[in-house]
Amino acid sequence: MDTTDGQRSDPTDLDFRTDGQDSVVAIEFRGLAKSFGDIEAVQSLDLKIPRGQICGYLGPNGAGKTTTVKMATGMISPTSGTALINGIDIAGSPLKAKLMVGVVPETGALYENLTPIEYLTLVGRLYHLESDAALEKAEEFLRLFGIADSSERMMTGFSRGMRQKVLISAALLHNPDILFLDEPLAGLDANTALILKELLRELASRGKTVFYCSHILEVVEKVCDRVVILNRGEVVADGDVDELKEMTHRASLEDAFTELTSEDDLGAIVKAFSHSITGRAREAGNEQ
Amino acid sequence: MSSRHSGYDRLHHENRNSDQAADWGQIRALFAAGLHLDLRSARAGQRSRLKIPAMVSMLATYAIIGSILALSLVRTSDPFTFTLLTFSAAMFMTAITVIMEYSSVVVSxxxxxxxxxxxxxxxxxxFAKVANLLFYVACTATALNLPAAIVVGFRFDGGAAVGFLYMIMALIACFAAAALVVLLYSTALKLFDYQRFNRAITYVHLLATLALTFGYVLLPRMLIKEDVTVVIEKGPWIWFAPPAWYAGGVELSVGLGDSRNLILALLAIASAVVVIHTALTMISLEYSRSIGQLTESSPEETIRKDRRKLRTRFAALGIVFCRNDEEKAGFQLMQAYMRRNGKLRLRIYPAFGLPLAVYLFGLVSGGLNDPLGPRSLENAFPVRELLGFYCVFITLFFASAITQSDQWKASWIFFAAPVENRVGLLIGARKLVIWRYMTPFFCVLLVLLSFAMPPVSATLYLFVTFVLSLTTFALLSMASPFMPLSQSIEKTRQARQMGLIMLLGIAMVFLVAITETLREARLAGTIAVVLLLALAGLSEIALRKRLTSRLAGEEFLG
Structure with missing residues (x-):
């Protein structure tokens, strides 16, 4: 077993444990940071996510959620720090680490001029699955998602939800240990969203780890074991939903989130918007 | 390692364990997917099947160009002369094609x-990207060179075997030309940091076009000067002209071998191997990281904003030519995109290298004589006409670029918003191009030409060329009646339009006829210019009518 700086490179030999917890660490960020020029998108992020946990990763727009996912999945290099996947540094051994990861990117990017079957078969090959096995799994996933009828159509005409189903299938195809899901419910109908939520719980119970970025707080509240809130590139809260409510003395996760990430009076902003849209003059006229 | 592993398996297994190695299974899968993507239309809602016409029409275009080239040289008795000229043209066209497609093929x-x-x-x-590119080059090079190979087979000693050898050499030459372009961009990617690369690549494109036009097309013509039926004498220049190396190889095969041809052939093969190998390995290890960095947002955009204020203000002045809100919207959209979208600039700027190369050639060869002065028979090569041709040719790039974008789906807004006059959007975009790019370019050319001919003659000559360019631009927009940035970028689309080079010859007939009339009879020439202006006006009216009928029923298919 190769060891570099105390990090183990063999993904099958996992004995990384969180401090004082009896669980294996699946995802670990050590001082992870990313800057774009003067803008610090993510600032020295330290995080350990044990195996089998669904970790909700929340934050307002531009907080650095997607940047974190991109660094953790090897899509971009961090300015400093490391991201470990099952103990493997994604920057040091990207191929080994990536084999263990399934990703649903926020951009929803896929090759639209391929059919779902062709796309999933391609993805299967990239993860070294046998062609027949990849095809079989692809067909099964598409059937389960209810888009088997469209499996031979180019995806150019697909709705956002249909594309999302293909993307989720692609992320699960190689049975990864860890899932990075960036807004996975985008465009999905209520039934499919329900299936996915249940599926995530099921996968977590089987030891899969899920890093779940979303703006839909109700879903995070229901699905996630733990919630990390990011604001301006920094972690401002980390705990389960009840802990966050307690910490902010709020009754709901939504209120807790607002308390932690917004310095503005949201009511005043709404009023100002309303004024701007309908016109102050008209409102002044009505008042008269 | 168990004994049941074959050599290949072991190698494959070891490769998989290395983060640097190439995985041939993955390359095959990506290459196959790339072929699917290239051969299919981006139109929504179509059944999955190969859409042959796009690729076939592109190859047919290249085959027609290759046939014309081969037939125009059929009288040439010397195999070296024949192959030198055909290889020059083939290598040039391959390199230009790769330049045009490079942004969508390799640095994408x-x-x-x-x-x-x-x-x-x-x-x-x-490797998957380069394999895709080489497949594409193999197809275009075959289409381009097959007619010449057939001519070689019939025309010279050795028959079909020589034709076959010609084809092999032509393919190697075209691969080498493509690899040279890849190498050029790899070097740029290595030299410039990723933030500057996006900007620098545009100018690398322009320089590459200029150098290739000058080196592959014009230089051989300058060396020949006389009728192509005569034999080109080999001189020391052959060691500096890659097409001559390949031509030497072909000449060797028809039994005209001497030690010089042997060295030329060896030089051709060795240089191709070196260039292709270097192109494949130079940036392969850091390619992924470089491309990743290209996707990151660049803070330089804001830094450069101030520097660009003057140009931005100049561009904004052109909005006074817009008649209504739709035209203004189209104008401003195109202004912002041209300024900020590197890919769009990348597809347009190389075109400027073509007339600039001809201008340089004209200066060197003395071919840019006064169009209104006494006729000179000394220089048979029509430099001035070629300059005019390429000035008009630029509009081909503009007409294609203003309707295509990788963000074409954003054009839904044109359908969702209560746009009364959709035609105005494209007209506004065209006005930006004319104001911001074509007009300054012709002004620069006027200054440059004033060094080679009297300013009055230069002004008159460029005025006629400018009006012809506007007319051609209108006709090309009629052939591509879409709203601004509303079409997806298809790899073969721009290459297919290379075929329109032939059609642009009609504009050249006008140019030659008008300048000759002006030279011989001023009054008749003036009338011809007025008629040309009327033609330009009519083409604009026709364009509006065509766009009105075409865009009225247009639906968003994103």
């Missing part, structure tokens, strides 16, 4: 979001 971060998080090594990613 489009699929980075799809592949970056998957276990694909940098070398695998790069």
């Amino acid at each position: 971060p489009n699929d980075y979001d799809i592949l970056a998080h998957r276990p694909v090594s940098s070398r695998t990613y790069y």
Whole structure:
């Protein structure tokens, strides 16, 4: 077993444990940071996510959620720090680490001029699955998602939800240990969203780890074991939903989130918007 | 390692364990997917099947160009002369094609979001892209050179075997030309940091076009000067002209071998191997990282904003030519995109290298004589006409670029918003191009031409060329009646339009006829110019009518 700086490179030999917890660490960020020029998108992020946990990763727009996912999945290099996947540094051994990861990117990017079957078969090959096995799994996933009828159509005409189903299938195809899901419910109908939520719980119970970025707080509240809130590139809260409510003395996760990430009076902003849209003059006229 | 592993398996297994190695299984899969993507239309809602016409029409275009080239040289009795000229043209066209497609083939971060998080090594990613490019080059090179190979087979000693050998040499030559372009961009990617690369690549494109036009097309013509039926004497220049190396190889095969031809042939093969090998390996290891960095947002945009204020203000002045809100919207949209979208600039700027190369050639050869002065028979090569041709040719790039974008789906807004006059959007975009790019370019050319001919003659000559360019631009827009940035960028589309080079010859007939009339009879010439202006006006009216009928029933298919 190769060891570099105390990090183990063999993904099958996992004995990384969180401090004082009896669980294996699946995802670990050590001082992870990313800057774009003067803008610090993510600032020295330290995080350990044990195996089998669904970790909700929340934050307002531009907080650095997607940047974190991109660094953790090897899509971009961090300015400093490391991201470990099952103990493997994604920057040091990207191929080994990536084999263990399934990703649903926020951009929803896929090759639209391929059919779902062709796309999933391609993805299967990239993860070294046998062609027949990849095809079989692809067909099964598409059937389960209810888009088997469209499996031979180019995806150019697909709705956002249909594309999302293909993307989720692609992320699960190689049975990864860890899932990075960036807004996975985008465009999905209520039934499919329900299936996915249940599926995530099921996968977590089987030891899969899920890093779940979303703006839909109700879903995070229901699905996630733990919630990390990011604001301006920094972690401002980390705990389960009840802990966050307690910490902010709020009754709901939504209120807790607002308390932690917004310095503005949201009511005043709404009023100002309303004024701007309908016109102050008209409102002044009505008042008269 | 168990004994049941074959050599290949072992190698494959070891490769998989290395983050740097190429994975041939993945390359095959990515290459196959790339072929599917290239051969299919981007139109929504179509059944999955190969859409042959796009690729076939492109290859047919190249075959027609190759046939014309081969037939125009059929009288040439010397195999070296024949192959030198055909190889020059083929290598030039291949290089230009790769330049035009490069941004969408190799330096394209489009699929980075799809592949970056998957276990694909940098070398695998790069090799898959280059394999796709080489397949594309193999197809175009075959179409381009097959007619000449047939002519060689019939015309020279050795028959079909020589024709076959010619084809092999032509393919190697075209691969080498493509690899040379790849090498050029790889060097740029290595030299410039990623923030500057996006900007620098545009000018690298322009320089490459200029150098290739000058080196592959004009230089051989300058060396020949006389009728192509005569034999080109080999001089020391052959050691500096790559097409001559390949031509030497072909000449060797028809039994005209001497030690010089042997060395030329060896030089051709060796240089091709070196260039292709270097192109394949130079950036393959850092390719993935480089492309990834290209996708990151650049803070330089804001830094450069102030520097660009003057140009931006100049561009904004052109809005006074817009008649209504739709035209203004189209104008401003195109202004912002041209300024900020590197890919769009990348597809347009190389075109400027063509007339500039001809201008340089004209200066060197003395071919840019006064169009209104006494006729000179000394210089048979029509430099001035070629300059005019390329000035008009630029509009081909503009007409194609203003309707295409990788963000074409954003054009839904044109359909969702209560746009009364959709035609105005494209007209506004065209006005930006004319004001911001064509007019300054012709002004620069006027200054440059004033060094080679009297300013009055230069002004008159460029005025006629400018009006012809506007007319051609209108006709090309009629052939591509879409709203601004509303069409997807298809790899073969721009290459297919190379075929329109032939059609642009009609504009040249006008140019020659008008300048000759002006030279011989001023009054008749003036009338001809007025008629040309009327033609330009009519083409604008026709364009509006065509767009009105075409865009009225247009639906958003995103």
